[in-house]
């Protein structure tokens with residue numbers, strides 16, 4: 001999986017925006033799917049975001065989007081490549097654009113603290129941010145290469161787009177780079193269904209409603225998908241394979257982000273199991289966020305969280321198995337063997353790929369042992385990067401965490417050091433999670449078939465946005481009673497004309 005270990009993110013700012021323009025536009029025009037992430041100067045009153053009425057939430061967010069700003073936008077372009085085997089290959093180009101709103105905006109102290117804690121560079125934003133204005137297009141604006149124009153290119157490419165928890169991002173995206181937000185939610189949703197006709201895919205929605213993972217925050221979903229994907233690859237199932245452009249060393253605008261899977265500890269003593277489990281911050285494990293931030297004494301390590309989860313599930317299953325089956329001595333000895341090895345993760349992975357239910361008992365046992373080997377291989381072949389070792393301070397008090405990782409990078413910690421390209425990397429993670437779900441839930445793959453736009457077989461997942469505290473997602477759709485807005489109609493017409501004049 002070495003190809004997945006170093007993700008290049010192109011850093012775009014005022015000094016290289018013109019230079020990078022052609023390659024970004026080309027990537028947008030040729031993509032199979034585009035994932036987006038926005039970094040914001042604030043979200044306003046948190047209570048309003050969880051208001052009971054969705055219309056109230058929209059009204060509050062609309063007001064917030066008009067007074068706050070977008071600090072950076074991440075764009076990750078996934079282009080499917082032809083391939084002849086089980087690999088579903090995507091060529092991935094990821095950009096992080098630093099922005100500077102030219103109008104007054106509110107910066108919330110809590111957001112600043114969060115951003116500083118996550119390595120956001122405010123100096124760079126003020127000196128190098130690409131300027132933009134909010135609301136409708138301006139009559140005097142004749143600049144051809146702006147972020148607004150870039151988003152227009154994205155819209156004209158009619159490509160499926162992906163967000164992770166996209167409601168807020170979509171409201172900001174619309175108001176910051178497209179047009180003045182309509183006053184009613186139903187109008188906004190009708191507009192959106194035309195702006196992105198190939199579908200909006202929300203990976204948090206799919207994670208919660210279909211994949212039903214233990215948690216649904218982005219880093220967690222990404223790492224879980226990455227691990228499951230590595231397992232699928234080892235088991236000769238369809239899996240996502242990524243290709244990245246290789247940039248010359250003289251190219252200054254690229255930063256690499258290491259995401260290799262950590263070393264895998266195969267045997268956990270019961271002492272270790274107990275210590276690992278008790279060292280995890282449960283708040284972080286559930287939400288991907290902890291009020292104590294770096295001061296928290298517990299571990300925020302996603303890999304440790306996933307390992308413990310798999311360990312727990314493996315135990316449950318073993319109990320069930322021992323209860324319900326009058327298994328032969330031989331089979332029981334197998335189960336014991338599994339206890340002693342890293343079967344737990346293999347076991348869980350098998351279940352998640354829906355293989356377990358199809359197998360007979362003996363087949364299961366057979367596959368178990370192969371799977372163990374496969375997982376061992378995957379883990380041992382993952383690249384280690386000494387430069388990104390967690391500092392001992394961050395890992396205290398659980399030195400167990402450090403030894404467990406054997407030099408791998410805890411994703412959550414590397415995230416905090418992502419130094420100003422967080423939006424780009426978050427967009428990449430979102431794109432990967434969607435790619436994994438396309439392989440998992442989408443059309444049966446024909447080996448030489450390349451996905452075309454709208455050919456995902458993922459229609460049932462499209463245009464559904466999760467809402468915190470609600471069991472039903474928000475549908476992005478044009479209902480019979482909701483018309484699209486005037487601003488949107490005029491803008492769409494303009495974009496169509498522009499397209500016809502340039503092609």
Ligand SMILES: [Zn+2]
Pocket residue numbers: 281283284290291292293296297298300
């Ligand atoms: Zn914590």
